[in-house]
Amino acid sequence: MTNVTFDGHLYNVKRVMEECLAIKPDLIFLWDEAWYAFGRFSPFYRRTRTAMGAREALAERYASDEYREEYAKFKKSIGKIDISNKKALSTRLLPDPDQVRFRVYCTHSTHKSLSALRQGSMIHVNDQDFNEDNYEAFEEAFMTHTSTSPNQQIIASLDVARRQAELEGYEFVTKQILLALELRRQVNNHPVISKYFRFLDPVDLIPAKYRQSGLEKYNSPGVTWKDVVDAWEEDEFALDPTRLTLVCGTAGYDGTELKGILADKYEIQINKTSRNTVLFQSNINNSHSATAYLIETLVKLSRQIDNRLARASASERAAFNARVKSLTEDVPDLPDFSHFHDKYRDNPKSKTREGNMREGFFAAYEAKNCEHIKLFSKEIDDRLRKGPELVSANFVIPYPPGFPIMVPGQVISRGIINFMRALDVKEIHGYHAEMGIKLIKMPKPRTTAKKR
Numbered sequence: 001m002t003n004v005t006f007d008g009h010l011y012n013v014k015r016v017m018e019e020c021l022a023i024k025p026d027l028i029f030l031w032d033e034a035w036y037a038f039g040r041f042s043p044f045y046r047r048t049r050t051a052m053g054a055r056e057a058l059a060e061r062y063a064s065d066e067y068r069e070e071y072a073k074f075k076k077s078i079g080k081i082d083i084s085n086k087k088a089l090s091t092r093l094l095p096d097p098d099q100v101r102f103r104v105y106c107t108h109s110t111h112k113s114l115s116a117l118r119q120g121s122m123i124h125v126n127d128q129d130f131n132e133d134n135y136e137a138f139e140e141a142f143m144t145h146t147s148t149s150p151n152q153q154i155i156a157s158l159d160v161a162r163r164q165a166e167l168e169g170y171e172f173v174t175k176q177i178l179l180a181l182e183l184r185r186q187v188n189n190h191p192v193i194s195k196y197f198r199f200l201d202p203v204d205l206i207p208a209k210y211r212q213s214g215l216e217k218y219n220s221p222g223v224t225w226k227d228v229v230d231a232w233e234e235d236e237f238a239l240d241p242t243r244l245t246l247v248c249g250t251a252g253y254d255g256t257e258l259k260g261i262l263a264d265k266y267e268i269q270i271n272k273t274s275r276n277t278v279l280f281q282s283n284i285n286n287s288h289s290a291t292a293y294l295i296e297t298l299v300k301l302s303r304q305i306d307n308r309l310a311r312a313s314a315s316e317r318a319a320f321n322a323r324v325k326s327l328t329e330d331v332p333d334l335p336d337f338s339h340f341h342d343k344y345r346d347n348p349k350s351k352t353r354e355g356n357m358r359e360g361f362f363a364a365y366e367a368k369n370c371e372h373i374k375l376f377s378k379e380i381d382d383r384l385r386k387g388p389e390l391v392s393a394n395f396v397i398p399y400p401p402g403f404p405i406m407v408p409g410q411v412i413s414r415g416i417i418n419f420m421r422a423l424d425v426k427e428i429h430g431y432h433a434e435m436g437i438k439l440i441k442m443p444k445p446r447t448t449a450k451k452r
């Protein structure tokens with residue numbers, strides 16, 4: 001599982017592992033913490049929201065007498081856990097402390113958030129059965145994928161990053177968090193900037209049902225560190241404050257446009273955009289002058305818009321408002337996963353939606369199994385209405401947002417086609433407009449002969 005996401009959504013890692021271990025006590029967890037090597041160095045993130053920290057916190061918890069009592073009560077109330085039973089799904093599950101095996105792995109792209117050279121990354125292993133069960137397989141897999149000509153500079157930089165984080169990480173990460181909170185406060189309360197730009201808060205990015213604490217914003221009057229700590233301990237999802245999503249659609253800019261302006265004129269680099277936002281990130285290397293520079297830049301951009309609008313004709317104003325509306329309201333909904341084609345499901349009648357993506361993937365290896373249909377063609381609409389179903393031959397990933405909206409073997413729904421048609425991003429991995437959508441050929445539905 002990916003923790004943290006690009007946009008800063010943090011799982012409650014402790015809770016996820018706890019409830020999964022209740023169902024399968026020797027489950028192996030693989031956490032992709034690519035963006036999150038710094039998390040270990042702050043007590044806010046560590047114990048509940050990082051793989052390695054949560055693993056330690058759970059081990060301590062299960063070793064205590066209090067937990068044994070809690071578990072005994074739970075066991076009495078629920079009996080044997082049966083996950084096909086609704087009660088089990090709505091109950092907070094607890095694992096048997098005598099059965100649990102801790103088998104946790106996580107990957108860190110150290111280079112993304114600590115001081116390593118690019119490509120410097122680490123796999124952290126905290127698996128109590130590693131030596132006995134996994135060492136050989138792990139080493140073989142590692143040797144298969146690594147190079148026999150390692151880059152010593154990268155490896156040395158990993159060592160520097162580790163040592164720096166160990167000696168100074170706490171101070172640096174605290175500063176990284178404080179700068180982000182300060183930036184949020186300044187931008188969202190600034191009389192000029194806040195007319196056009198705004199950083200999104202937990203309330204905007206996490207639905208209320210996953211934010212049981214009710215924490216809405218980090219900077220609301222009266223919110224204390226304790227409120228944040230309590231929310232992070234319990235909430236199903238939390239927002240990493242150092243991931244700063246800035247809404248720019250309200251200033252009439254789409255993400256790519258603003259990214260270009262910031263890079264070309266102000267030498268500020270953005271690495272993720274969406275239709276109406278850009279994402280900033282505070283890091284351990286940031287200083288107050290860096291955040292002051294960003295604020296100054298946003299003030300300049302806001303004043304430019306103010307001046308432009310003050311001189312604008314009625315039709316120019318209407319054009320600005322229409323642009324803002326199109327960027328903020330007419331945004332295509334990201335379609336939910338549809339379903340796999342029956343051909344790629346072991347049990348097409350099953351209520352759950354799993355399928356054999358691998359079979360779909362390899363079916364598309366042979367050109368004769370595939371066809372292309374243009375996205376805006378009448379044929380697509382005809383097939384959606386009358387079949388045969390449109391079945392994706394590959395991954396299609398618009399960037400942004402960077403999630404697959406089709407996977408091999410998946411049936412393409414009307415919602416997916418509408419989303420693709422409304423998209424105005426240039427980069428769509430797995431899709432070439434001049435050829436059309438790549439599909440796995442499906443037989444035409446058999447027409448039954450008319451009875452005479």
Ligand SMILES: Cc1ncc(COP(=O)(O)O)c(C=O)c1O
Pocket residue numbers: 002032034035108109110119120121
């Ligand atoms: C979630 C996630 N996992 C893994 C990676 C790959 O990381 P690396 O740069 O160390 O190869 C990325 C890169 O952006 C990522 O976003």
